[in-house]
Amino acid sequence: MNDVIARYALTDRAENLSARAEGIAVGLTVGSWTDLPRATQERVEPFRGRIEEIRTVEAIDGHRVRAEIAIRYPMINLTDQIAALLTTVFGKLSMDGEIRLVDLTLPSAYLAQFQGAKFGVRGLRDRLSVYDRPLVMSIFKTCVGQTLDELGMHFREQALGGVDLIKDDEIFFHEAVPPYVRVKRYREEGLRIEQETGRRPRYAVNLTGPVFELKERAKRLQEAGADLFLFNVFTYGLDVMRELTSDRDIQIPFMAHPAFAGALYASERHGIAAHVLLGDLLRMAGADIAIFPSPFGSVKLHRKESAELIARLRAPGPFAKVMPAPSAGIHPGMVPLLMETYGKDVIVNAGGGIHGHPAGATAGGKAFYQAIEAVLRGVPLSEAAASHEELSDALAKWGEVRG
Amino acid sequence: MNDVIARYALTDRAENLSARAEGIAVGLTVGSWTDLPRATQERVEPFRGRIEEIRTVEAIDGHRVRAEIAIRYPMINLTDQIAALLTTVFGKLSMDGEIRLVDLTLPSAYLAQFQGAKFGVRGLRDRLSVYDRPLVMSIFKTCVGQTLDELGMHFREQALGGVDLIKDDEIFFHEAVPPYVRVKRYREEGLRIEQETGRRPRYAVNLTGPVFELKERAKRLQEAGADLFLFNVFTYGLDVMRELTSDRDIQIPFMAHPAFAGALYASERHGIAAHVLLGDLLRMAGADIAIFPSPFGSVKLHRKESAELIARLRAPGPFAKVMPAPSAGIHPGMVPLLMETYGKDVIVNAGGGIHGHPAGATAGGKAFYQAIEAVLRGVPLSEAAASHEELSDALAKWGEVRG
Ligand SMILES: [Mg+2]
Numbered sequence: 111m112n113d114v115i116a117r118y119a120l121t122d123r124a125e126n127l128s129a130r131a132e133g134i135a136v137g138l139t140v141g142s143w144t145d146l147p148r149a150t151q152e153r154v155e156p157f158r159g160r161i162e163e164i165r166t167v168e169a170i171d172g173h174r175v176r177a178e179i180a181i182r183y184p185m186i187n188l189t190d191q192i193a194a195l196l197t198t199v200f201g202k203l204s205m206d207g208e209i210r211l212v213d214l215t216l217p218s219a220y221l222a223q224f225q226g227a228k229f230g231v232r233g234l235r236d237r238l239s240v241y242d243r244p245l246v247m248s249i250f251k252t253c254v255g256q257t258l259d260e261l262g263m264h265f266r267e268q269a270l271g272g273v274d275l276i277k278d279d280e281i282f283f284h285e286a287v288p289p290y291v292r293v294k295r296y297r298e299e300g301l302r303i304e305q306e307t308g309r310r311p312r313y314a315v316n317l318t319g320p321v322f323e324l325k326e327r328a329k330r331l332q333e334a335g336a337d338l339f340l341f342n343v344f345t346y347g348l349d350v351m352r353e354l355t356s357d358r359d360i361q362i363p364f365m366a367h368p369a370f371a372g373a374l375y376a377s378e379r380h381g382i383a384a385h386v387l388l389g390d391l392l393r394m395a396g397a398d399i400a401i402f403p404s405p406f407g408s409v410k411l412h413r414k415e416s417a418e419l420i421a422r423l424r425a426p427g428p429f430a431k432v433m434p435a436p437s438a439g440i441h442p443g444m445v446p447l448l449m450e451t452y453g454k455d456v457i458v459n460a461g462g463g464i465h466g467h468p469a470g471a472t473a474g475g476k477a478f479y480q481a482i483e484a485v486l487r488g489v490p491l492s493e494a495a496a497s498h499e500e501l502s503d504a505l506a507k508w509g510e511v512r513g
Numbered sequence: 514m515n516d517v518i519a520r521y522a523l524t525d526r527a528e529n530l531s532a533r534a535e536g537i538a539v540g541l542t543v544g545s546w547t548d549l550p551r552a553t554q555e556r557v558e559p560f561r562g563r564i565e566e567i568r569t570v571e572a573i574d575g576h577r578v579r580a581e582i583a584i585r586y587p588m589i590n591l592t593d594q595i596a597a598l599l600t601t602v603f604g605k606l607s608m609d610g611e612i613r614l615v616d617l618t619l620p621s622a623y624l625a626q627f628q629g630a631k632f633g634v635r636g637l638r639d640r641l642s643v644y645d646r647p648l649v650m651s652i653f654k655t656c657v658g659q660t661l662d663e664l665g666m667h668f669r670e671q672a673l674g675g676v677d678l679i680k681d682d683e684i685f686f687h688e689a690v691p692p693y694v695r696v697k698r699y700r701e702e703g704l705r706i707e708q709e710t711g712r713r714p715r716y717a718v719n720l721t722g723p724v725f726e727l728k729e730r731a732k733r734l735q736e737a738g739a740d741l742f743l744f745n746v747f748t749y750g751l752d753v754m755r756e757l758t759s760d761r762d763i764q765i766p767f768m769a770h771p772a773f774a775g776a777l778y779a780s781e782r783h784g785i786a787a788h789v790l791l792g793d794l795l796r797m798a799g800a801d802i803a804i805f806p807s808p809f810g811s812v813k814l815h816r817k818e819s820a821e822l823i824a825r826l827r828a829p830g831p832f833a834k835v836m837p838a839p840s841a842g843i844h845p846g847m848v849p850l851l852m853e854t855y856g857k858d859v860i861v862n863a864g865g866g867i868h869g870h871p872a873g874a875t876a877g878g879k880a881f882y883q884a885i886e887a888v889l890r891g892v893p894l895s896e897a898a899a900s901h902e903e904l905s906d907a908l909a910k911w912g913e914v915r916g
């Protein structure tokens with residue numbers, strides 16, 4: 111059946127559960143049922159939601175229970191905007207007590223309306239011609255208050271360590287040096303580095319500005335030579351990103367930044383599970399790369415949530431796989447754990463772990479590659495460090511993190 | 514100073530608080546500080562965040578405390594998108610443990626970039642020529658699966674009770690009867706009713722569709738005769754609404770629906786306080802009417818949050834006041850409490866409280882006016898009910914709710 115199934119974790123009185131579920135199924139689709147005339151019921155029937163499951167998880171006290179309720183919403187109620195999906199399955203309901211949207215099952219007829227990632231893991235690798243190892247991304251640290259020359263120098267310093275990608279900080283909005291100017295300058299730097307090293311570092315520019323100008327801005331940045339876009343999808347809106355990524359004239363991978371997502375996923379009993387938000391919904395929105403807090407670093411996602419999220423980003427189905435970029439507090443001593451957890455199809459994304467290297471950002475990038483190479487060759491980091499100064503310095507500073 | 518001040522409620526170890534606050538102030542503005550060269554520090558200085566306050570609220574156990582931290586963010590870091598504000602003050606931070614954005618103080622130089630409500634309370638009253646009493650709004654119940662004639666009939670039935678406003682259900686996306694067609698039909702019905710009763714009911718149409726088509730859709734609906742827009746601002750994006758409301762060619766009040774907002778405000782220790790989200794941010798986004806769960810009905814907002822929210826919607830400052838529409842489970846027996854709580858500048862918004870009236874939707878509307886009139890004249894509802902059948906029936910069904 112062409113139904114969207116939404117699953118909720120909620121707290122209620124045990125004896126309320128079936129009326130609650132029926133209230134959701136009817137209230138969020140046809141509004142009312144029992145008091146409709148028979149003839150109207152017949153016509154309204156195809157729009158009517160159904161209870162898929164009611165499951166009691168645990169008793170809290172004599173009266174209340176934690177439960178899961180799954181509801182089927184006929185997709186005929188929806189348009190192909192993510193706004194329509196979220197308004198229907200977690201609009202009014204999001205305000206109705208202790209309730210969390212923990213899962214979405216989307217039928218293929220529904221998903222067929224979306225394009226998913228235009229590039230995804232494969233397309234991104236094709237663009238970079240790197241197939242056999244994780245990618246390394248470096249984050250600009252201080253972006254504000256810098257001259258173009260300083261920014262260019264910082265780009266070069268990070269890039270010389272060999273990093274594949276360099277991204278703006280997501281909080282970089284100030285436009286003393288406008289994005290077009292940065293894109294051009296960094297491209298020049300990148301081409302120079304390519305001549306020196308044989309590999310061109312790619313730059314992910316923060317796509318910002320008024321919503322209704324974003325398409326034009328994206329196209330202008332593309333013309334200026336942008337390699338990737340960084341996009342604050344949760345503050346701009348999932349449909350905004352979806353419409354940008356599905357625009358035929360925009361042929362550039364999108365990296366979704368999770369800024370603000372914690373406001374939606376971080377509570378255990380409210381909001382939306384991270385694997386739905388940063389997984390299923392970002393896929394529908396067309397993310398090629400999904401940045402999210404790793405379970406290992408400074409800002410953490412729970413290990414189980416992170417595993418489920420990765421499963422969603424890579425789930426088979428109509429969409430290209432999304433490249434995960436587990437972030438926050440990543441340093442070279444974490445590379446074995448990252449690769450053990452995520453495999454080769456992962457972006458090792460570091461700010462402090464590159465810039466904070468005792469010998470500077472170039473050494474920081476090198477240390478990451480030395481760590482990756484060691485893991486690929488099955489050599490322990492401590493052993494590899496013996497013949498690699500940058501890795502050795504990094505391990506001395508940050509140590510090695512084990513699972 | 515032209516700083517945005519954000520206040521957070523968070524949990525941390527007591528001895529971490531100042532480093533945590535400093536980490537936020539620096540990390541979310543200039544990225545790093547102590548390791549910057551002196552000359553760079555000087556240039557970066559104007560962008561640098563500052564700690565405004567650190568306050569311990571209560572000890573949780575031997576180690577951790579609940580605390581509030583207020584941070585000053587120089588507005589030079591921001592553009593005038595709400596996305597830039599939220600990404601900066603609650604982007605990465607939203608994912609960093611148990612933390613909630615509980616307040617925003619926005620300097621007038623910052624607010625000057627926004628227009629606020631184009632109509633607000635006064636503009637809305639001017640449009641309706643109703644100044645001396647709350648407005649009454651009725652919500653379409655079953656919208657899907659209905660013919661245009663049936664919808665027209667439902668419109669008329671609701672309108673004949675005298676309601677000022679009739680709105681689509683926010684979950685109404687299915688377009689068998691497209692919004693343009695509804696707008697035209699309801700306008701015809703409205704004009705007919707005006708000839709009969711002297712007052713024309715206004716229709717708030719759900720503005721839906723692809724983001725980048727919304728401006729055109731809004732303008733076409735305006736041409737077709739739309740009176741107001743209902744808008745799912747939290748699933749589409751605050752900037753989307755802001756840019757729609759500030760478009761000079763769109764001269765129609767916007768009613769912001771809170772669908773999905775609970776995913777952001779409902780947790781006590783994560784997300785964003787309701788008065789910031791549904792108050793400050795909706796004002797910046799240009800809402801003329803803000804729908805939110807009343808503290809009295811079926812889906813509730815805490816009383817204190819609701820009072821603070823109202824204060825924000827009405828706060829003096831550069832913007833027109835926003836008309837509050839406390840909703841969910843509103844019936845005529847709640848009118849005295851609503852008016853005592855919110856005064857006259859309020860929209861009494863009802864779905865079930867109109868359609869569920871024992872004598873039908875027309876009687877439902879009448880019962881609300883009878884209740885409002887009673888309150889304005891200082892007459893208890895029970896007394897007014899003696900000479901008003903519709904009110905009497907309503908009170909028999911729902912009773913009177915006291916504070
Ligand atoms: Mg960052």
Ligand SMILES: [Mg+2]
Binds near residue numbers: 684
């Ligand atoms: Mg509704």
